[in-house]
Amino acid sequence: MKKSFASDNYSGVHPKIMESLIKANNGHESPYGGDTYTALAKEKFNEIFGPVETLFVYNGTASNVFALDILKEIGSAVLCPSTAHIYTDETGALAKITGMQMLTVPSQDGKLDLEEAKKYLQFKDTFHRASPNIISISQATENGTIYTLDEIKEISNFAKEHKMYLHMDGARISNAVVALGCSLEEMTRGCGVDILSFGATKNGIMFGEAVVIFDEKLKNRVGEFEYLRKQNLQVLSKMRFVAAQYITLFEENIWYENAKNGNDMAKYLEEQLLNINIKVTNEVLGNTVFAILPEKIIEQLQDFCYFYVWDPTISEVRFVMSFDIVKKDVDNFITKIKELISL
Secondary structure: OOOOOOOOOOOOOOHHHHHHHHHHOOOOOOOOOOOHHHHHHHHHHHHHHOOOEEEEEOOHHHHHHHHHHHHOOOOEEEEEEOOOHHHHOOOOHHHHHHOOEEEEEOOOOOOOOHHHHHHHHHHHHOOOOOEEEEEEEEOOOOOOOOOOHHHHHHHHHHHHHOOOEEEEEEOOHHHHHHHHOOOHHHHOHHHOOOEEEEOOHHHOOOOOEEEEEOOHHHHOOHHHHHHHHHHOOOOOOOOHHHHHHHHHHHHOOHHHHHHHHHHHHHHHHHHHHHHOOOEEOOOOOOOEEEEEOOHHHHHHHHHHOOOEEEEOOOOEEEEEOOOOOOHHHHHHHHHHHHHHHHO
16 A cells, blocks of 8 residues: 555554554453553553543544543633634534534634734623633644744743633644654643643554643542543543553654654655755644645646645645655655656
Protein backbone atom coordinates (compact mmCIF):
# COMPACT_ATOMS: atom_id res chain seq x y z
CA MET A 1 0.00 0.00 0.00
CA LYS A 2 1.48 3.35 -1.01
CA LYS A 3 1.95 6.11 1.52
CA SER A 4 -0.04 9.32 1.80
CA PHE A 5 0.84 12.88 2.76
CA ALA A 6 -2.79 13.74 3.54
CA SER A 7 -2.79 13.17 7.29
CA ASP A 8 -0.92 11.35 10.04
CA ASN A 9 -4.15 9.35 10.47
CA TYR A 10 -3.31 7.47 7.27
CA SER A 11 -0.27 5.66 8.69
CA GLY A 12 -0.42 2.32 10.43
CA VAL A 13 0.77 1.30 13.88
CA HIS A 14 4.35 1.42 15.08
CA PRO A 15 5.70 -2.17 15.22
CA LYS A 16 6.54 -1.97 18.93
CA ILE A 17 3.05 -0.69 19.69
CA MET A 18 1.61 -3.63 17.73
CA GLU A 19 3.77 -5.94 19.83
CA SER A 20 2.32 -4.39 22.98
CA LEU A 21 -1.21 -5.14 21.75
CA ILE A 22 -0.31 -8.76 21.07
CA LYS A 23 1.26 -9.08 24.51
CA ALA A 24 -1.82 -7.59 26.16
CA ASN A 25 -3.91 -10.21 24.40
CA ASN A 26 -2.50 -12.99 26.60
CA GLY A 27 -4.64 -14.19 29.47
CA HIS A 28 -7.60 -12.57 31.17
CA GLU A 29 -7.79 -9.14 32.84
CA SER A 30 -10.51 -7.22 34.64
CA PRO A 31 -12.65 -5.16 32.24
CA TYR A 32 -13.56 -1.46 32.19
CA GLY A 33 -10.16 -0.22 33.34
CA GLY A 34 -9.75 -2.52 36.32
CA ASP A 35 -6.76 -4.23 34.70
CA THR A 36 -3.06 -4.08 35.51
CA TYR A 37 -2.22 -2.39 32.19
CA THR A 38 -4.49 0.57 32.86
CA ALA A 39 -3.05 1.01 36.35
CA LEU A 40 0.51 0.98 34.99
CA ALA A 41 -0.35 3.34 32.13
CA LYS A 42 -1.77 5.85 34.62
CA GLU A 43 1.50 5.65 36.56
CA LYS A 44 3.36 6.44 33.34
CA PHE A 45 1.25 9.56 32.83
CA ASN A 46 2.15 10.64 36.37
CA GLU A 47 5.83 10.15 35.58
CA ILE A 48 5.56 12.23 32.40
CA PHE A 49 3.18 14.99 33.51
CA GLY A 50 3.48 15.00 37.30
CA PRO A 51 0.51 14.03 39.51
CA VAL A 52 -2.53 13.88 37.24
CA GLU A 53 -5.76 11.93 36.80
CA THR A 54 -5.93 10.13 33.46
CA LEU A 55 -9.05 8.74 31.81
CA PHE A 56 -8.81 6.77 28.57
CA VAL A 57 -11.37 7.12 25.79
CA TYR A 58 -11.73 5.68 22.31
CA ASN A 59 -10.90 8.53 19.90
CA GLY A 60 -9.93 12.16 19.45
CA THR A 61 -13.39 13.67 19.17
CA ALA A 62 -14.41 11.80 22.31
CA SER A 63 -11.36 13.09 24.19
CA ASN A 64 -12.20 16.70 23.30
CA VAL A 65 -15.92 16.41 24.01
CA PHE A 66 -15.40 14.49 27.26
CA ALA A 67 -12.70 16.88 28.49
CA LEU A 68 -14.90 19.89 27.79
CA ASP A 69 -17.89 18.16 29.36
CA ILE A 70 -15.84 17.78 32.54
CA LEU A 71 -15.36 21.56 32.58
CA LYS A 72 -19.00 22.36 31.88
CA GLU A 73 -20.97 24.49 34.31
CA ILE A 74 -24.54 25.75 34.04
CA GLY A 75 -24.72 28.08 31.04
CA SER A 76 -21.18 27.36 29.87
CA ALA A 77 -19.90 28.11 26.38
CA VAL A 78 -16.53 27.22 24.85
CA LEU A 79 -14.34 29.98 23.45
CA CYS A 80 -12.03 28.84 20.63
CA PRO A 81 -10.38 30.00 17.39
CA SER A 82 -12.58 29.77 14.30
CA THR A 83 -10.14 27.19 12.91
CA ALA A 84 -10.42 24.82 15.91
CA HIS A 85 -10.98 21.17 15.13
CA ILE A 86 -13.83 20.97 17.65
CA TYR A 87 -15.60 23.65 15.61
CA THR A 88 -14.74 22.77 12.02
CA ASP A 89 -14.30 19.00 11.92
CA GLU A 90 -16.21 17.31 14.72
CA THR A 91 -19.72 17.57 13.24
CA GLY A 92 -21.14 19.56 16.11
CA ALA A 93 -20.41 16.70 18.53
CA LEU A 94 -19.72 19.12 21.38
CA ALA A 95 -23.12 20.79 21.03
CA LYS A 96 -24.95 17.49 20.61
CA ILE A 97 -23.35 15.75 23.58
CA THR A 98 -22.93 18.62 26.04
CA GLY A 99 -25.42 21.23 24.83
CA MET A 100 -22.67 23.85 24.98
CA GLN A 101 -22.38 26.64 22.45
CA MET A 102 -19.07 27.47 20.79
CA LEU A 103 -17.99 31.10 20.63
CA THR A 104 -15.45 31.44 17.85
CA VAL A 105 -12.71 34.02 17.49
CA PRO A 106 -11.52 34.86 13.94
CA SER A 107 -8.06 33.40 13.33
CA GLN A 108 -5.73 33.50 10.34
CA ASP A 109 -2.94 31.41 11.84
CA GLY A 110 -4.90 28.96 13.98
CA LYS A 111 -4.02 30.66 17.26
CA LEU A 112 -6.38 32.36 19.69
CA ASP A 113 -6.34 36.16 19.42
CA LEU A 114 -6.91 37.37 22.98
CA GLU A 115 -7.83 40.89 21.87
CA GLU A 116 -10.58 39.47 19.68
CA ALA A 117 -11.60 37.08 22.46
CA LYS A 118 -12.24 39.95 24.86
CA LYS A 119 -15.45 40.87 23.04
CA TYR A 120 -17.06 37.78 24.54
CA LEU A 121 -16.36 38.85 28.12
CA GLN A 122 -19.57 40.88 28.08
CA PHE A 123 -21.43 37.54 27.76
CA LYS A 124 -20.43 36.74 31.34
CA ASP A 125 -22.62 39.54 32.67
CA THR A 126 -26.03 38.32 31.53
CA PHE A 127 -28.02 35.10 31.72
CA HIS A 128 -29.43 35.86 28.27
CA ARG A 129 -26.21 34.59 26.69
CA ALA A 130 -24.09 31.50 27.17
CA SER A 131 -21.11 32.35 29.37
CA PRO A 132 -17.55 31.76 28.07
CA ASN A 133 -16.33 29.65 30.99
CA ILE A 134 -13.92 27.53 28.95
CA ILE A 135 -11.13 28.30 26.47
CA SER A 136 -9.97 25.58 24.09
CA ILE A 137 -6.75 25.77 22.06
CA SER A 138 -5.04 23.24 19.78
CA GLN A 139 -1.35 22.42 20.06
CA ALA A 140 -0.15 22.22 17.34
CA THR A 141 -2.88 24.23 15.60
CA GLU A 142 -4.87 23.17 12.57
CA ASN A 143 -2.80 25.65 10.53
CA GLY A 144 0.47 24.03 11.53
CA THR A 145 1.46 26.84 13.89
CA ILE A 146 2.68 26.14 17.41
CA TYR A 147 1.98 28.19 20.51
CA THR A 148 5.13 29.16 22.40
CA LEU A 149 5.16 28.45 26.13
CA ASP A 150 4.79 32.17 26.81
CA GLU A 151 1.73 32.34 24.56
CA ILE A 152 0.08 29.45 26.40
CA LYS A 153 0.87 31.10 29.74
CA GLU A 154 -0.65 34.36 28.52
CA ILE A 155 -3.86 32.57 27.54
CA SER A 156 -3.87 30.69 30.85
CA ASN A 157 -3.46 33.94 32.79
CA PHE A 158 -6.31 35.49 30.78
CA ALA A 159 -8.48 32.45 31.54
CA LYS A 160 -7.78 32.56 35.26
CA GLU A 161 -8.31 36.31 35.42
CA HIS A 162 -11.79 35.83 33.96
CA LYS A 163 -12.61 32.60 35.83
CA MET A 164 -12.31 30.29 32.83
CA TYR A 165 -10.80 26.85 32.44
CA LEU A 166 -8.15 26.18 29.78
CA HIS A 167 -8.44 23.03 27.65
CA MET A 168 -5.74 21.92 25.22
CA ASP A 169 -6.53 19.75 22.21
CA GLY A 170 -3.24 17.88 22.00
CA ALA A 171 -3.85 15.76 18.91
CA ARG A 172 -0.32 16.70 17.78
CA ILE A 173 1.15 17.84 21.09
CA SER A 174 4.12 15.49 20.71
CA ASN A 175 5.16 17.26 17.50
CA ALA A 176 4.84 20.62 19.27
CA VAL A 177 6.97 19.48 22.21
CA VAL A 178 9.71 18.22 19.89
CA ALA A 179 9.60 21.46 17.89
CA LEU A 180 10.01 23.65 20.99
CA GLY A 181 12.50 21.40 22.74
CA CYS A 182 10.57 21.34 26.01
CA SER A 183 8.84 18.58 27.99
CA LEU A 184 5.20 17.53 27.93
CA GLU A 185 4.84 18.72 31.51
CA GLU A 186 6.34 22.14 30.75
CA MET A 187 3.90 22.64 27.87
CA THR A 188 0.84 21.71 29.93
CA ARG A 189 0.97 21.87 33.71
CA GLY A 190 3.85 24.33 33.55
CA CYS A 191 1.81 26.72 31.42
CA GLY A 192 -1.38 26.51 33.45
CA VAL A 193 -3.41 24.10 31.29
CA ASP A 194 -6.31 22.66 33.31
CA ILE A 195 -7.14 19.65 31.15
CA LEU A 196 -5.53 18.02 28.11
CA SER A 197 -6.78 15.79 25.33
CA PHE A 198 -3.59 13.81 24.75
CA GLY A 199 -3.49 12.36 21.26
CA ALA A 200 -1.37 9.45 20.07
CA THR A 201 -3.41 7.97 17.21
CA LYS A 202 -1.66 10.41 14.88
CA ASN A 203 1.66 9.39 16.39
CA GLY A 204 1.88 5.63 16.04
CA ILE A 205 -0.78 3.89 18.13
CA MET A 206 -3.83 2.04 16.84
CA PHE A 207 -6.62 3.65 18.85
CA GLY A 208 -7.44 5.34 22.13
CA GLU A 209 -6.72 8.82 23.49
CA ALA A 210 -6.27 10.08 27.04
CA VAL A 211 -7.94 12.87 28.97
CA VAL A 212 -5.38 14.23 31.43
CA ILE A 213 -6.61 16.37 34.33
CA PHE A 214 -4.23 18.85 36.00
CA ASP A 215 -6.53 21.15 37.98
CA GLU A 216 -6.54 20.10 41.64
CA LYS A 217 -10.26 20.67 42.23
CA LEU A 218 -11.14 18.69 39.12
CA LYS A 219 -8.79 15.86 40.11
CA ASN A 220 -10.69 15.51 43.36
CA ARG A 221 -13.88 14.91 41.37
CA VAL A 222 -12.50 12.14 39.16
CA GLY A 223 -15.03 9.69 40.64
CA GLU A 224 -17.84 11.81 39.17
CA PHE A 225 -16.11 11.90 35.82
CA GLU A 226 -16.05 8.10 35.68
CA TYR A 227 -19.85 8.31 35.53
CA LEU A 228 -19.65 11.05 32.92
CA ARG A 229 -17.31 8.98 30.77
CA LYS A 230 -19.81 6.11 30.84
CA GLN A 231 -22.63 8.46 29.87
CA ASN A 232 -20.49 9.66 26.99
CA LEU A 233 -20.22 6.04 25.77
CA GLN A 234 -16.44 6.00 26.30
CA VAL A 235 -15.81 3.23 28.85
CA LEU A 236 -14.07 0.49 26.89
CA SER A 237 -14.68 -3.04 28.11
CA LYS A 238 -11.17 -4.18 27.17
CA MET A 239 -9.40 -0.98 28.14
CA ARG A 240 -6.13 -2.82 28.61
CA PHE A 241 -5.55 -2.62 24.85
CA VAL A 242 -5.57 1.18 24.95
CA ALA A 243 -3.46 1.30 28.10
CA ALA A 244 -0.85 -1.18 26.87
CA GLN A 245 -0.04 1.06 23.94
CA TYR A 246 0.66 4.05 26.19
CA ILE A 247 2.96 2.02 28.42
CA THR A 248 5.14 1.18 25.43
CA LEU A 249 4.76 4.65 23.91
CA PHE A 250 6.27 6.24 27.03
CA GLU A 251 8.64 3.52 28.26
CA GLU A 252 10.45 3.24 24.93
CA ASN A 253 10.25 6.96 24.07
CA ILE A 254 8.32 6.14 20.89
CA TRP A 255 6.12 9.23 21.25
CA TYR A 256 9.22 11.42 20.92
CA GLU A 257 10.97 9.46 18.17
CA ASN A 258 7.83 9.30 16.03
CA ALA A 259 7.12 13.00 16.42
CA LYS A 260 10.72 13.92 15.68
CA ASN A 261 10.70 11.90 12.48
CA GLY A 262 7.46 13.55 11.36
CA ASN A 263 8.91 17.00 12.06
CA ASP A 264 12.22 16.18 10.37
CA MET A 265 10.48 14.86 7.26
CA ALA A 266 8.31 17.98 7.08
CA LYS A 267 11.44 20.13 7.18
CA TYR A 268 13.06 17.95 4.52
CA LEU A 269 9.98 18.24 2.32
CA GLU A 270 10.03 22.01 2.75
CA GLU A 271 13.66 22.16 1.63
CA GLN A 272 13.00 20.02 -1.43
CA LEU A 273 9.93 22.04 -2.44
CA LEU A 274 11.85 25.29 -2.17
CA ASN A 275 14.64 23.78 -4.29
CA ILE A 276 12.18 23.40 -7.19
CA ASN A 277 10.64 26.84 -6.65
CA ILE A 278 7.42 25.65 -5.00
CA LYS A 279 6.20 28.29 -2.54
CA VAL A 280 5.80 27.13 1.06
CA THR A 281 3.22 29.26 2.87
CA ASN A 282 3.85 28.39 6.52
CA GLU A 283 6.76 28.35 8.92
CA VAL A 284 7.45 24.63 9.17
CA LEU A 285 7.89 23.79 12.84
CA GLY A 286 5.92 20.58 13.31
CA ASN A 287 4.98 17.86 10.83
CA THR A 288 2.78 19.97 8.55
CA VAL A 289 3.70 21.80 5.34
CA PHE A 290 1.45 24.14 3.36
CA ALA A 291 2.41 25.00 -0.21
CA ILE A 292 1.11 26.51 -3.45
CA LEU A 293 1.17 24.03 -6.33
CA PRO A 294 0.48 24.62 -10.02
CA GLU A 295 -3.22 23.87 -10.35
CA LYS A 296 -2.72 21.69 -13.41
CA ILE A 297 -0.65 19.07 -11.52
CA ILE A 298 -2.71 18.70 -8.34
CA GLU A 299 -5.13 15.98 -9.41
CA GLN A 300 -2.47 13.75 -10.98
CA LEU A 301 -0.14 14.31 -8.04
CA GLN A 302 -2.91 13.26 -5.65
CA ASP A 303 -3.27 10.03 -7.61
CA PHE A 304 0.43 9.39 -7.01
CA CYS A 305 0.43 10.36 -3.31
CA TYR A 306 -2.76 11.65 -1.81
CA PHE A 307 -2.90 14.99 0.07
CA TYR A 308 -5.58 17.59 0.84
CA VAL A 309 -6.28 20.82 -0.99
CA TRP A 310 -6.44 23.45 1.75
CA ASP A 311 -7.52 26.55 -0.18
CA PRO A 312 -8.64 25.80 -3.75
CA THR A 313 -8.88 29.51 -4.63
CA ILE A 314 -5.09 29.81 -4.54
CA SER A 315 -4.15 26.12 -5.07
CA GLU A 316 -2.82 25.88 -1.54
CA VAL A 317 -2.36 22.31 -0.34
CA ARG A 318 -1.44 20.64 2.95
CA PHE A 319 1.09 17.87 3.49
CA VAL A 320 1.31 16.04 6.83
CA MET A 321 4.28 13.79 7.56
CA SER A 322 3.55 10.59 9.47
CA PHE A 323 5.98 8.80 11.76
CA ASP A 324 6.82 6.24 9.06
CA ILE A 325 7.69 8.65 6.24
CA VAL A 326 11.31 8.38 5.08
CA LYS A 327 13.44 10.58 2.81
CA LYS A 328 12.91 8.24 -0.13
CA ASP A 329 9.15 8.89 0.05
CA VAL A 330 9.79 12.63 -0.14
CA ASP A 331 12.34 12.24 -2.95
CA ASN A 332 9.91 10.18 -5.02
CA PHE A 333 7.23 12.80 -4.46
CA ILE A 334 9.51 15.63 -5.59
CA THR A 335 10.51 13.63 -8.66
CA LYS A 336 6.83 13.22 -9.54
CA ILE A 337 6.23 16.98 -9.16
CA LYS A 338 9.10 17.70 -11.53
CA GLU A 339 7.75 15.19 -14.02
CA LEU A 340 4.24 16.67 -13.97
CA ILE A 341 5.46 20.25 -14.23
CA SER A 342 7.53 19.41 -17.29
CA LEU A 343 4.58 17.90 -19.18
